[in-house]
Amino acid sequence: MRAATLTEFGSPLTVHDVPDPETGSGEVLVEVLATSVPPYAADVFSGERRYPLEPPVVPGVGGIGRIARVGPDATKLRVGDLVWCDSTVRARDDALTPDITLQGWSSRGPGGAQLARYLHDGSFAELMRVPTENVYRLPARAALDPAQWSSLAVYxxxxxxxxxxxxxxxxxxxxxxxxxxxxxxxxxxxxxxxxxxxxxxxxxxxxxxxxxxxxxxxxxxxxxxxxxxxxxxxxxxxxxxxxxxxxxxxxxxxxxxxxxxxxxxxxxxxxxxxxxxxxxxxxxxxxxxxxxxxxxxxxxxxQWMYPRTANVGMIRLIASGALDLTAEHLTRFDLDQVNDAVTHAATHGGPFDRTVLTPSV
Missing domain, CATH: 3.40.50.720 (NAD(P)-binding Rossmann-like Domain)
Structure with a gap:
């Protein structure tokens, strides 16, 4: 597959061929159709924000995609499903205070950093490995414009x-x-x-x-x-x-x-x-x-980020029409234009102005 890699802080992202992710039990493989580029992405990649990313890394914070492969623990997800991939990954070995990483973006504390080394890469790629519990099916009408739904990363x-x-x-x-x-x-x-x-x-x-x-x-x-x-x-x-x-x-x-x-x-x-x-x-x-x-x-x-149930609630708000995404302004970039997308996002971070990377389109 092709991916955009941050090789070191302060350097442009490099688009190149990398091995396809290998999924294990408890994980799904997703073809990334659209992912939001945050307005502050340039500050992260320059090192100014001092995020605990460890280059080389494929960055990216969540995204919209289609399931390419499911693991044996998936009982409702199917290959071909259009899904939202939540970047907020929680360790499975502590229900009360789980360590957290934002896959491909940031982490909290030593435990979060350890989790980030395993789920290292994010959505600036054609394929992404995601924990099963971080994948949420979208309504059928989301297929009309998956890029529009990438605003879930903000909302x-x-x-x-x-x-x-x-x-x-x-x-x-x-x-x-x-x-x-x-x-x-x-x-x-x-x-x-x-x-x-x-x-x-x-x-x-x-x-x-x-x-x-x-x-x-x-x-x-x-x-x-x-x-x-x-x-x-x-x-x-x-x-x-x-x-x-x-x-x-x-x-x-x-x-x-x-x-x-x-x-x-x-x-x-x-x-x-x-x-x-x-x-x-x-x-x-x-x-x-x-x-x-x-x-x-x-x-x-x-409050840092959100509980898992917030993903379901947010999808319902949009699907019901209570939150209207049609008035948003989207500027789309393909994977080869990732550095242009980062530059554009930095100067277009106003209300309802979204920069979207479309790796597999």
Whole structure:
């Protein structure tokens, strides 16, 4: 098969012939039809993000494909099925706190790194070896445009954050980082889940207007001025009532003061979910006042990625039409154009703007 390999950090990906993956029990082989290229992929491949990838590696974070081979433990999957391949792989030998790797992308701790050395390669290839439990069948209509469904790589992440916050129909949520690639997706998913009101703060006026135009009066954009007291008051006023949940999705380069300011708009007994990258590249850590947390009976939770069940829930939201993918802008690249795709993604990371690699098309 052909694959794109990161041979060392700071070097372009190399497209070449490599041996087909060999699958064992508990694994399936998938022909990769489409995989999302994250806007920050260039930062990962340059080494700037300091991800624990170990070159040489075929990168890529999940994807859409057709099953080419199934193992003996598969009872419902069949060769030819169109599937979503979830990159969030959990070790099978600890049900309570399993080690986790993002196949072909990142990992958590020494155990995650060990798992990553076994499931080393991701979806920037014609074929990918995937654990059986990480493969999810898609509805028949997904075959009309598999590339469109590769946005699951983005939407399932933010869905995990909304599940962690226990978002209920009719509630008000503030999404910190709403003008980014993940944040704008969170706005869409929150509304699809029945949020009554979404407060969307950010500094990009054009993106805020786009969100308001696309989603209507259930979204209240707030243009941040950089003045903490003013911005916090503006976010609180935009909610037109108590804010039940704050979901933070700010990127690593964002200052922690913005996360703190957004978090402190939440109501008494409210919930704050932290999913962004604040502090990953240095800078001040997040500081929240102990008395404020205690006296307001707040729940503050970190969430990395999502539970396995989130894949099923996200697929259902899209299949039902509650979340519409047709308005997204997709730019497609074949495998030979992988470095062009990475460059393009870096400059096209705005709301609902997706860069898609199509290895086997």
């Amino acid at each position: 399932t992440i933010v869905y995990g954050g909304l599940l962690a916050g226990g978002l209920e129909a009719g509630e008000t949520i503030l999404i910190s980082g709403a003008t980014g690639n993940l944040g704008s997706s969170a706005v869409a998913v929150a509304l699809a889940m029945g949020a009554g009101h979404v407060v969307a703060p950010g500094r990009n006026r054009a993106v805020l207007d786009l969100l308001a135009d696309r989603f209507g009066p259930r979204v209240s954009p707030v243009e941040l001025s950089g003045h903490d007291d003013t911005d916090r008051a503006a976010m609180s006023a935009a909610s037109d009532g108590p804010i039940d949940i704050v979901l933070d999705l700010l990127p690593p380069q964002a200052p922690s003061a913005i996360t703190q300011m957004a978090a402190m708009t939440v109501r008494e007994y409210g919930r704050v979910v932290l999913m962004g990258g604040v502090g990953m590249l240095g800078g001040a850590d997040l500081a929240l006042p102990y008395p404020w947390i205690m006296r307001n009976s707040l729940t503050i939770r970190g």
